[in-house]
Amino acid sequence: MGNVIEYKLTAKGVKPTAVRLLVLDVLSKQDSAISLSELENSFAKADRITLYRTLKTFETHNLIHRIDDGTGALKYALCLDGCECHLKDLHVHFHCTRCRRTYCLTEITIPFVTLPEKFTTQEINMVIKGLCQKCSS
Ligand SMILES: [Zn+2]
Ligand SMILES: [Zn+2]
Structure with missing residues (x-):
């Protein structure tokens, strides 16, 4: 673990506590987005509230983003640097x-949508459903 993880935190203005370092380490090792329950399962002793708060802190500091993939359980994934x-x-x-995994397709940006007058965008959530590379081969 160590310095890279710690740098990621401090670069975004987050104080590197032990729990935050561990959670960020787990998040960095995922190749798909992870739910709070899945995060909880990767710790032997996990305090759900602490993990939830840690995710919230990461989210407000743009370290991770929340994904509503329509399954009912919110997922979290690391943001790209910058x-x-x-x-x-x-x-x-x-x-x-x-x-049932949810992937970030970071190379594909969400197309710009022009809304009718007096409609303003606050969030855009675009989820494509289908078979992933592993499951379609
Ligand atoms: Zn994403
Ligand atoms: Zn799949």
Whole structure:
């Protein structure tokens, strides 16, 4: 673990406590988005409230983003370096209906949508459902 993780925290203005370092380490090792329960399962002794608060702190500091993939359980994934979670930073998410994993497709930005007059965008959530690479081969 060590310095890279610690740097990621301090670079975003988050004080590197023991729990935060551990949670960020777990998040960095995922290749798909993770729910609070899945995060909890990766700790032998886990205090759900502490983990939840840690995720909230990470989210407000643009270290991670929340994904509503339509399954009812919110998922979390690391933001790319330099992400400020502005609308222009948003990317498409993919939910696999077979393995039920949710992936960040960070190379695919959400297309700009022109809304009718007096409608303003606050959030855009684009989830594509289908089979992932592993499940379709
Ligand atoms: Zn899959
Ligand atoms: Zn994402």
